[in-house]
Amino acid sequence: MQAGIFKVCLVVITAIVNHPLLFPNNGSTVPEEVIAQKLKEREENLKLQQLELEQLLSHSETTQEDETNADSKTTEDGSLWDFWSVMSMIIFLMIEVWRQDFLDSNNSHEPPKEEDDLAFIGSSCHGAPFPSKAKLAIFHDQYIRTTTNDVARTKEFVEGFADDLLEALRSVCNRDTDMEVEDSICIGSMYENWRVNKPLICDLIVPFAPPEPYHFRCQPPIAPNQQNYGEIHVRGPDDESGCVCDKKKLGEDMLCLLHNPNNKKKVIKDVNLLCAKNSNHLATDQVMKWFQRSITKAWGRISHKYEFELTFSHLDSPGALRVKFKSGKVISFNISPVVQYEDSDLYFISHFPNNNGSEEASSSIYWNLSFAVYERRFLKEFAKSLPDSSCHLSCLQIMTFLHSKQSHLTGPSGLTSYHLKTVLLHLLLTRACYDWCNVMLEERLRDMFKHLEKCLLEKKLQHFMIGNPKLPNSVNIPEHFRLVEPLNLFRSFVLNRDLYQKTLSMFYEMLKNASVVINEYSFHLPGGTPNKNSFHLPGGTANKNSFHLPGGTSIKNSH
Template sequence: EESEEEDADDYERCLLSSITKRIRSSVKSMAYRSWVVEELVTDLLTVLQEHLLNSFFPVLQPAIEVGSAFEGWSPCGHDAFYRLLVPIKPPRGHAFHLELGAEGDMPAKDSCVRVELECTCTRDQGVENVLCFLHQREEALSRNQVSSLLGTLCTGSYLDVEKIASWFQNMVRPAWREMPQSHLYTMKVLPSSRSCKLQVTNASGRSLFIEMMFGVQRGNSDIFLSSQTAEAIFTPSTIWAESYAVAEVKFFRHVAMQAPRDSFHLKCLQLCAGSVVGTGFSTYTLKTIVMHLLNTIPLSSWRRREFLMRLQDIMWYLHSCLEEKRLDHFFFGNENMPEDIVLPPDIQTAKPINLFQYLVHDPTAHTKALREFSVL
């Protein structure tokens, strides 16, 4: 019996060593690629901001790195898309008004961004040759000072996601040629109707895949209305989806600051997320579970020696959620939230939202999910 226990321990150690070496190599590669992408996008936006100076197009803000590749746990390895959210603000003489869908909908669905002209008569008195679109409309038209935003990037009075994506893509091509890195990388704009996807390839033929989404911030919070929708169904071009990606990346940064340097929490998430690729479970489900566990299990208990125990905890949590047909959204009504994550009041005080609600109404889907879990 002792010999069998020793063999089991040896096998466990070898398995753990093999897994951690593979994941450690992947994490190092992702970290370097993240740095390259951050530098490329920062320089690209700098060129675009210079081109748009004093225009009446949206004001591009510094990009925010979001998603699994920047959080350090992408299961896709070298093929990962590096996603960034580019916040946009209204140009001078304009205002964005967020319409968050039907009252009481949580999370907000079918949200829109309405664009309104603002009076600049008083505010811009010291700015030469600037006319107010509201009160000097005829003179503005005679000088060809029209609202580029309302005229080209809106449908009616609402920001149009597809028009913004096309406008941005058309600007990226000439802007890339002005960047110092253009002689080191070739850049190709990939098809995308609601974002800007780039394939950047170096001299040795290795490619980076970058996706820039556009977002309008909800007040001063970490929640945005995003151009990218999660659903594969048709979405009207004036509809923006509520995104929690910035709050999520801030949560993982908060954990990284509090956790021991040898913490394996991202390795746990990467391995578990990789195991569900190609199944009916989304990687976002595993991400939500791990965020909940990071909020309940002490961060000192995510080290290498507890690696397999934490993997078991993640899978047991998933099984329990499937049995109960309930997985709470991480942010809605969660009282155990780090102070540096800023949520709108309606999300802070909301009742928890069940991400597995569809299993309650669809017994066939529930049976299929349990069967897929047994295979995992």
């Protein structure tokens, strides 16, 4: 009897384990005819097992007096056998019904991932229609250069007004309790001379520091997936770190006069250190609130000098400002508070004013890294080794223009202008200098598209400054960032499949429409070319060196 039950259980377990649904081979589906045939074979095997068990039970009767008990046992075992046979069939039927529901739900909710990947394999930059060299030259000379005529005049106004605003900010702040603001630093596409899309927005960063005796200590990222941001600790005079000169081993007879413990300043309790709650980490949201309040106070002190409105264009960015004149003309610019990393030109920034391809930090204590000063310096220094009238910035301008127009048609994607700039920076180190002469505009523009396509298909675009072994020593970035592992700017495509598919589709649409867009803008150019030597604002005119604003106020360029 026990041996019979064991055999029945063994049959059921074997059937379940060998079922094609529970343990399929390579995720393949089994036809219904094969499943039905397998079920019939299982049923026949079960009947044979039943006959063998009945014969085994019949031969087990040894004595006459146990004959009655044996008959009753046989009947009971037969009923048990019938019960297990029915249960086996029910299990098979339940598995089959579950399999059908599972397959139907997968077919209706999961997209065919392999087919999505194969959809782009046939696409390539090699066979895509591309504007001719003559069309590219006409487009750049008559459209892009005409558009960028406003750049110099816009920069001059923004720099002068920003200096005036920051000076007013210092005057309204208490030097003993408020953050100390330094002079602004110009960064971004406007000052790298490749921005073409309107509105023309200037980006400036403003380093700030806490009042003495407090100071910031920046903690660079350690984990490979956190290389684009770090933490900032606020240190006070009572911290265990003590004198910063201790690390230099001055000797027993040497005394640090700068950090003499007897000359410690009295700690003021009213200082707002802008830290996160219950921590000594500088918080991005606290800095944003402080900076917006300070800008508002500073504007209130000098607003009587100007006849235009100053407002915040984005409340989720610390210093996204918008100047609107009475004539309706608008000038936008960004002033972002930053913290300097040691004595380098690397800065920790709370919020990127524009989307530059870096992932935003998930917590308020994490600060994004900005290599904008290094990137601007690299482009400026590298341009000295290129031929006169080189085409490297022209390629970036044209590609950025095409990307902007395509984004307006298909919507935003995971591809940004910072990615396009990174592609150009990598190509500058791989191509010979004479390859960037002006007559090679078409070839170099096609190279940028090919390199970007390769990076998209591989889902890998390395950061130009972080972990780049080809980076020239003249860039002089901190050693920590030169030796770390490279940072993949396309990491989000690996994690987000939908974003990747959308971005890849947008890229090939941009490539397909490139010739049509350039031809259209080459024949429909904006009318009227402004004078390069003057910038006329509402209520007055100005030459290269000054801006006469409404009401007779003049702002001179101090940069």
